[in-house]
Amino acid sequence: MSVGMRNQVQQASISVAASGYNAVVGNTVGKSVVVVALLLVNGVATAQNVTLVDSGSLVFTGAMPLNTAGIPLFLDEKSDFDYFTTVSGRGFGLSLSAATQVSGSVWYVLF
Secondary structure, three states: OOHHHHHHOEEEEEEEOOOEEEEEEOOOOOOOEEEEEEEEEEOOOOOEEEEEEEOOOOEOOOOEEEOOOOOOEEEOOEOOEOOEEOOOOOOEEEEEOOOOOEEEEEEEEEO
């Protein structure tokens, strides 16, 4: 993310507990969601895999196991790097393997 766009960064809280797709940032007409930082924590001591996806069919990661000891998955902000960009008009979400609590935060820019 260029320094000139830093004032456009938005934040959304994550608190989901359903298996399958969970919307984090809703669909955005004519814009892409550009994820610039992400924090996820498995809320229970049960195995949980998370896949980062857009609201369509674009899959950003494979299934990643979240730690059961509460240690977070953190993708910190880089001034010259964007992690994921959705297809224009689509939102950003998580696909969970189990119906257990996952919490965190996502920082993003609509572009």
